[in-house]
Amino acid sequence: MSEHAHDRIRAVVWNDDALELLDQRLLPAVERRLRLGTAAGVAQAIRDMVVRGAPAIGIAAAYGVVLAARARFAEAPAGWRARIGADLDLLAAARPTAVNLSWAVARMRATIERAPEGDPCPRLLAEANAILAEDIAANRRMGALGAALIEAGGSVLTHCNAGSLATGGFGTALGVIRTAHAAGRIDAVYAGETRPWLQGARLTAWELVRDGIPVTLLADGAAAYLLCQGRVRWVIVGADRIAANGDTANKIGTYGLAVLARQHGVGFMVVAPVSTIDMSLADGAGIPIEERPAAEVLDLAGARVAAAGAGAWNPAFDVTPAALIDAIVTERGVVHAPDAAGMAALLAG
Template identity: 60%
Template sequence: MSSVQPIVWKDGRLRLLDQRSLPHAVCWLECTRAEEVAEAIHAMAVRGAPAIGIAAAYGLVLAVRRDPEAFDRAYALLAASRPTAVNLRWALERMRKLWQQTQHVAHLEAEAVRIHDEDLAQNLRIGELGAALLPEQARVLTHCNTGALATGGHGTALGIIRTAHAQSRIAMVYHTETRPWLQGARLTAWELQQEGIASRLIADGAAAHLMAREKIDWVIVGADRIAANGDTANKIGTYALAIAARHHGVRVMVAAPSSTFDLRCASGSEIPIEERPASELTEFRGLAVAPAGSSAFNPVFDVTPATLIDAIVCERGVILAPTADKLARLLAQDATQAGVS
């Protein structure tokens, strides 16, 4: 398990590792109100679908500690902070059901802690299942940051890499810079360094060239929402990676907990795609990099069709060549009966 723990709940206070400052500084945000948690999520101080859900759950606890009548207001505020990651709505709904049943702050706090603990356990299981798909001395490519920083600990796609490294099965990890927030260059590189995992950073646009020149066994990515048919929304650029991988005979693996599946979305066309301000592309840390007045199209997620995905790994098992029927069967079984579909 990673020593990196980006979300700390202690004595009724929430501490969030501010990922905007990494890797140059380790700074913590002290949150005592739901509004502060929502702002941290929206401003990308906390990011990654599982981590967003966990932070939001704690945000509801902070709200009702101050005012038991504030639950609905806090729920709406937190739900609006990021629209694409389904884990956010999943965690909030789970908390709301309990609140409607008990109206007890201590029970709500215990549920948030349970969500946090369950995510870590799920990540460790995902790591085991995903690592088993890798060959010896695997060379893998990952995108964005899907490690301990994006989850309750250990990670999803990067958790698989972390587990495989512990088994001495990783020869090299290539990771993209991940424009425009550079989560790969700043965060994934930092996590890989912490673990001593051999890695090389590449520009986003270099991935196809890398696949043409080097033997890459798997592209391993996370997910922010997986539709009922296996179409997967993930960080912008994932779709292009999957297309390049198919052309070059590289397999694609998606890693996510079962809470990331949204069976209400029949396909990826129904997944809402967040668009963020043009300034995230036209500026870098407040410095203009495009001519004044430039407009920009800035979606922060794209959808990879299930037909381009070779395996989806969640804590309940592995789905090879995912289809709607395979997803439904896996999610319907008991969580203790992990297997391969």
């Protein structure tokens, strides 16, 4: 079966002059699209995790800029460029760790600066559409490059959700898994549940089941025992920001999986577009790590599960050192055993 058969999900859609987001807070029980007509609404949806995943956040923000331009130009055609600055800043600040967000806003800002006089919306919409289309094309390219690293036979483990829901479509880590599954290279896919938001249980499992790819869930704490069984060949994850030396920020729990993979001789693959690489940061120590509300850990589905009086520490991401990563797969190529020289060569090529 072609990997294109496993590509029916779109989380971010521009439809009839508004942005529609598949509300990922409600999956898998409810499939509901939230229709947004303002930049402030898009920024709030990003903060509230209606949309999540670094590439998808960037794409949503690009369309948010279109909505901002439409509103500012309608207020008064003269001076709209000056007034839109606050909207761009609001979108860029919605979540701090995913560099794709600031990258997309910066690209739209550059388009604004180049726009001729008159209504800017057609040109900005074309740029947002291009960001979306380029992301899907990049995901297909990464799918092919990453799948080529996987020898036939054996299983893979993934963490969080780096699929169609986290991107424009097809996915990064799940794009590799989709391509490898279609080629008969993977016997089984395991997905960690990914506390506290359960992106693995709610989102990755939903995507794979919907696309007809068998998936087995496991509690996050079961990963070590799974890897010691010798059936898993690769751990495959996405990324929210990659530093110049290859250190990678991804969903909390990723660092622990990298340590476990190295202990058990399992390959560790990061799959992300080059827009995720932040060459301004020498290493992962400079990556800002978002800390989210304690209630996400203390509660489950709105109900308190922790003992009264307990506190919680809730970093949304951790940083995996490049030394624990076997391959970083991008649309421009693969960096094996990544380091600063390898990352620089990738971007220079």
